[in-house]
Structure formats: structure tokens, C-alpha cells
Amino acid sequence: MGRKLLLEHEHVPGIDGYEVYRSKGGYQAVEKALKSMGPEAVVEEVKTSGLRGRGGAGFPTGMKWSFIAKPEGKPRYLVCNADESEPGTFKDRYLMEKIPHLLVEGLILSSFALGANTAYIYIRGEYKWLVDVMEKAIGEAKHNGWIGKNILNSGFNLEIYVNNGAGAYICGEETALIESLEGKRGNPRIKPPFPAVSGLYNCPTVVNNVESIAAVVPIINLGGAEYAKIGLGKSTGTKLISACGHLKKPGVYEIELGVSVEEFINSEEYCGGIRDGHRLKALIPGGSSVPVLPYHLIYKTANGDQRLMTYESLADGGFATGSMLGSGGFIAMDETTCIVRNTWSFARFYHHESCGQCSPCREGTGWMEKVLHRIEHGHGNMHDIDLLVDVAKKIEGNTICPLGDAAAWPVAAAIRHFREEFEYHIKYPEKVKGIYAHLPDYSAVPV
């Protein structure tokens, strides 16, 4: 059994309430930090832990914290990114639903470390019921003296508030999130200045993912060095993986980084294998923005090494033969999956979610959606495949925020690994017309 640091008590009845959470060692990390450590020591422990941002980018959290500017007379803010919207990802929701106090405790620790007296949790608009869940947990924590003025006589003051979005994937990008939190359209800002210098209300701001903030709790309890012993190499600690698609047991699992992809998919401890009578065909390991892996590159890298659930191993081979750990949105697809239709669905998603600021993304995502729709519905021609590659290349790297890359990469990767399926749709339009008659005859396509 892998070690669990975040979800250890997920099945304890009442763990979503204060009393049970406290009885299981909850808020001990706050006592430790505020009574005996001090803010700098908390930052140091997080740096030592090697924790990397769990929202998708994988940037070292301690380093991000150390960039925060500390000008006199300006408040600093911590903003928790709970705008979980990356297709395939539903781990933050699970964590907030099951153990909301873990996030509250992490927010207290992180705010203390940063010298922030106000923290905001920005929850995606569709998770409407989670606003109640988090406000209840915040209220309980406040009632018990963990939030408010002069917490534990440390002189540290903190208030935590919840804000919610209204249906915009782009607000998961940290500067778009800040704009949205200011009550504006979610248009990403040009960086620099980075939020650490000029973020919310032009004040120094750190934006961290729900899971990153929650992970600070075990880091303080264990110590950064102990935390860093878990995992593999630079992929330290544990990670929540939200597994979905054609698996026997989809759901949210906490893994020690370093577990093999094969074990994660097939062992009873995790996903229990691909559904009966079917074969794994493709895997998107880190949310829809990361490149899809075809069957022969899932369990092993191009070099023949075992593929592991780490930042490094999943990226092994670069974009030619690798992918990314990303947000941990793990989408397994069996041989019944039409890659063209799936890619079109993601292209439609990115077109819908583009904020429209940058022309390459605004126009390019629309082009990709239309061309993919045409191919999927039996009206494509062979030039369309190269056209898609061309459009993807022209979006990539040419936008203010990474949504453009996120839209381009899946299309480019699908064509790289499954070109024959695109060609099949174009060569045999009569076989792919109609909503459900679209699946190519996979007996003709090597899986």
C-alpha cells in the first residue's frame, strides 16, 4: 500500500467536520508552525520538501513563495486556485468535499509563511455546493480560534473568504483568476509583472492550487526532509490522481510519485485495469492539455524503460514520445475510442474557453475545431491533416497565456500518434457519417 498523506482519513466518518478532523491530528501543524517555527522556517521546510505545484505546471512551491515581494505598507495575498477545470481533473473537488479542513489548515500555514492576512479561495462556479462546504469549514475553524485575530497568541491575523467563478476554464490561469477575483472578465495579464510583485489589487500575491496548499500540512507535520524521502528523485511526495475513462474503478487516488503507470492502471489498489473485454488504446496522463500517449508508449518509454508516475518519466521522450504529469487528470481510453472524435471534443472545449485576447488562440482554436469537425463528419480531405498541424504550430508559443499551447498540443499529439485514424476518416467518409456510426473499423487499425 502506498503511503497517504492527504487522504489518509478520507473514509473516517465525519472527517469533513471540525471535531473529527481535529481528533485525527488536525491543526497540529498550525500549532507547530505558529508556536515554534516562524514564517521563514515554514518557507524553508516547503523548499526542502521539493513540493511542486499540483495544479499542472509543476513549479516548485517553496521557490514561488520566496519570490513574493515585501514592500512596506502593502498587504500580501494568498489566493487558492480551486478553479479546477482541466478536463479529466476532479481531485481538488474530492479533497474539498471529503476533508475541507485540510485545505483550511494548509491555507493558515501558507498565509502565515507568506505574511498574508487575507486569503481567498476561488472555486469554479459550477462547484456551487462547495462554497457552502468551505464556508462551513472556515466558520468552524474561526469559531475554534484557528482563524481571526492574534491566532494562538502569535500576533498573526488571518481571514479566509470564498469567491466563486462563473464558468470559465481560463480563470484557472493565475492572472486571469486574479482579474476574475477583482470582478472582471478573465483575461490573462501580460507577465511581468508577476503576481508575486503585482497581483490582486496590484499587491504581492501568491496563487497556489488546492492540493499544493493542502500538501503543506503533512510537510510541516513530517518536516520537509522526511516529505522529500517519499517519491522519486525530483518528484517528491504524494500526488492526487483523478482517474477516468474506460477503467474498472475510476476515481481519485493518492499515489506516492514513482508508482509505475502499469501498476496504477492494473493493480487492485488503484484503477483495477481496463474494463472487461477491452484493451487499452491511448492515455492522456495529466489532463486534456497534455499530449496523448499511444498504447506502445504508455507502460514503457521509447527507450524501453518502465514508465513511472513522475514528472520526469511521463515527460521522457519530450513531445515526440512522452507527455506530462500535468494536473493528474488521468484519462484512459480503450479500443472503442475514436481518437478523431475525442480530439474534436477537446478542440471544441478550447475554442469555447479561449478568452479571445490573442488572435492565434481565438482564431486558431476555432479553425482546429472546424477542421476536426469536418474530418470527423466525413467531409475532410488529406490536406486537412497538415493544415491542423500548421495551425497548431502557429498558436503554440504565440499567446499571452498557456491556453494556446494547451489547445495546440493535444491536436498535434493525436495526429503524431494516430495519423492513420485521421486518414481513415478521410478515406472512408461513408463509414464515419452519423453520430454513432463514426467508429472506424479498428480491426483494420493496429492498436
Next chain:
Amino acid sequence: MSTTEKEIKFSEATMARVHELISHYPEGRQKSALLPVLHLAQNEFGGWLSVPVMDYVASVLQLEPIEVYEVATFYTMYNQEPVGQCMIEFCQTGPCLCGGVEPLIEYTENKLGIKLGETTPDGKFTLKGVECLGACGYAPMAQIGKYYYEHLTPAKIDRIIEEFGKPGWDPHKKHEI
């Protein structure tokens, strides 16, 4: 509920919540409460944001109306026109596609006699296709009102259509299906 100018006023309870939301932000930053307040307005004034409702929100938050319009039209959860009493929002992105949402949408469309984006003539149901709702492991699913309804089947759709169209059905409660 209609949204004639005369009736556009938050209830006392809602207005108290609005003031509480404003208090979460620094002095002069009440615009930060705009998104949550628009959600409250949509809930209270018939499920969509008419121009008079947006103007009212602008006056409550001391903003220019354009500041409200540009936000209300950017975010997909704000409805620009009236919707049915029960809006079924099917997630149709990749993982739900793998989970079989398409046949389920077709089933629902046939059952109600409307397509995605349309409302039944009696005003009871609106069908909408939306992008990833973050319930990928529990596909196929839909958001109805405040809550998610997951692992949907045609039988569950039948029950939803039977129960959720009844007068007085509350979209803010979680219903067993």
C-alpha cells in the same frame, strides 16, 4: 418570475448576503463581489440576467452598467435569456464522451422533443451542452441547479423528467434519483 423594473429588488436575506460579500474585500473593492452577486441575482430574478437586472446589480455595487454587462457576457454560467424551470446541463467533453454521454443526450432530446440549447414549450425544461464539469470519473453526468447528477442512465433521466418538472421543484436542493 418576471423582471419588470418595479420588482427588481433583492430580498432582505439576499441583500444581507450581498453586504457580507462586499465586506470580504478591501474598501473600494466591492467590484470583487460582482461574480457572486450576479449568481445571487440570477437565482432570485428568474434564472437569467436581463438588462434591468444587470443595471440593478450595477447600482447595488456602485459600478457602471457596462462593467456588469461585460462580465455577465463573458462567463458561460450567466444566462442571457430565459431558461426553463429545470435546466439540464450535460457535460460533453472528452471523458464524458468516453462515458457515453452522446446516446444519453439523444435519449433526453427525443424524450423532451427538443435539442440542446432549447426549452420545452411549457417552460419546464432547458437542455444545454456544457464543457467539462470536473466529474470525469462519474460520467455520464449533468448539472441540474446547484448539484451534480452522476452515473446517469436513461432510467434516471426518466425520473428526472418526471420529478423535476413538477411545480415548486427546488433547483437549490439535492434530489435523490
